[in-house]
Amino acid sequence: MEAAKETDNKNLRRGWTTGTCAAAASKAACLALVSGGFPDMVEVTLPGGQRPSFALAMEEAGDGFARAGIVKDAGDDPDVTHGALIMSTVRRGAAGSGITFRAGKGVGTVTRPGLPLPPGEPSINPVPRKMIAEAIAEVAGGESDFEVEISVADGEKIAERTLNGRLGILGGISILGTTGIVIPFSCAAWIHSIWRGIDVARAAGLAHVAGSTGNTSEKAAQAHHGLPEIALIDMGDFVGGMLKYLRGHPVQKVTIAGGVAKMTKLAQGMLDVHSKRGLADLEALAKVAAEAGADAGLVERIAGANTVSHAFALADGNGLALGDRIAALAWKAAARALHHPGVALEILVYDREGRLVGQAPFTPSDHSESLPA
Incomplete structure (x- = not known):
């Protein structure tokens, strides 16, 4: 819905936040x-000084209120709020408010402490609040009193695809950015x-x-x-x-839990374990297997395995506790990043069925030069 499309250096089109x-x-x-009267296009100032323009997707006016809506365009990002109708209803506020x-x-309410807003507040984050206040000031001056109600069509349903429920934000999505x-x-x-x-x-x-790292390991x-x-x-x-x-x-206490492939990548020193950062090194995994007692034939088969899961299956079939060794090495890599004397760190390694196949027990994370027992 923007007047001018922005692109990054990979030619992926940028979009606009809910805020x-x-x-x-x-x-x-x-303004209405x-x-x-409603404008045909509306321009706002972003925190970085840019001024994008938007067309209205809906407009409505009644006794003491005006309501406008913008359809969110997240560009080429796979954002769950892409295409959502973000609406604002503005009313006059009490003098001095x-x-x-x-x-x-469709907009959530904060119910737990620890977020940027206290419990009971609408989940409209501080930067969007500032942007809204500045946008209104452009129309009505900086000392004006208004009540702003933000709503999102199907926001409750969209929120089911976010972490809001876990964070204690109930009733809809958050207005972010x-x-x-x-x-x-x-x-x-x-x-x-x-x-x-x-x-x-x-x-x-x-x-x-x-x-x-995923739903199976989390459960x-x-x-x-x-x-x-x-x-x-x-x-x-x-x-x-x-x-x-x-x-x-x-x-x-901190537990890091993940599947065999991602924990193997962590064991090999990768703190971002996405596949785009590279695959686990099967030859290095075979070397770990050798250090754990695998014979030459098993080492060769692990080095030539199709996947990390296949390598673990080969090890398991030969009675080799490869998971514990990977957990210990993953612990060292994670402990170097955490490195806090007051935090004990644990690694849990799971297979695809959610079975525990490796564990490094809780150990203070500043002990990163020694393996957990």
Whole structure:
């Protein structure tokens, strides 16, 4: 819906955050409220100074209110909110109230501490709030009093595909964005959700969190320790991103859980275990197997295996505890990133069926020069 399309150096089209769309819709609604007419296009200022323009997808005015909507365009990013209708309803506020925010249908409400907003507040993050206030000030001046209600069509359903429920944001999606721009495949949103998950767990007083690379390992790790959902961090491939944040925002115990392929990559020193960063080195895995006691024939078969899972199956069939050795090496790589004397680190390695095939027990993470027992 933007007037000018932006592209990055890979020719992937950039998009706009929900915060940008909410600011544009709020400015259009406020303009209609104070002037009696909606604009054909509405322009807003992003935190970096850019001024994109948007066409309105819907407009409505009634007794004491005006409402405008913008369809979010996330560009070429696989964003779950792409195509969502972001609406703002603006009303006059009480004298001296300034800009107040309400969560309309499809926008969540914060219910747990640890997030940038306190419990009870609509989940409209600080930067979008600032953008909305500045957009309204362009229309009505900086000292105006308005109530701004942000809503999202089908927001409750969209939120089911996000981590909002786990973070204690109930009733819909969050209005997000720090730059106003969605950069395709930047993974910034995922990294921020990891950080917010840690913040919420710490605010709840939890001493143990578990970061997992996928759904199977997450469920298995939760059952292994009997953890509440709030302790579970959807780390995905970003092992380093989680551990580095925990270094500055520690808890007493951290579990890293993942499948054999991703934990093998971690054991080989990769803190981003996405496949695009490269595959696990099967020859290096074969060397680990040799160090764990594999005979020459098994070492050769592991080096020539089709996949890491195949290599583990070969080891298991020959009674070789390859998983424990990989867990120990993964522990060392993770501990070097975490390196905090007050945080004990554990590694759990699972196969595709969720069976535990390797474990490095909790050990203070500043002991990274020695393997866990």
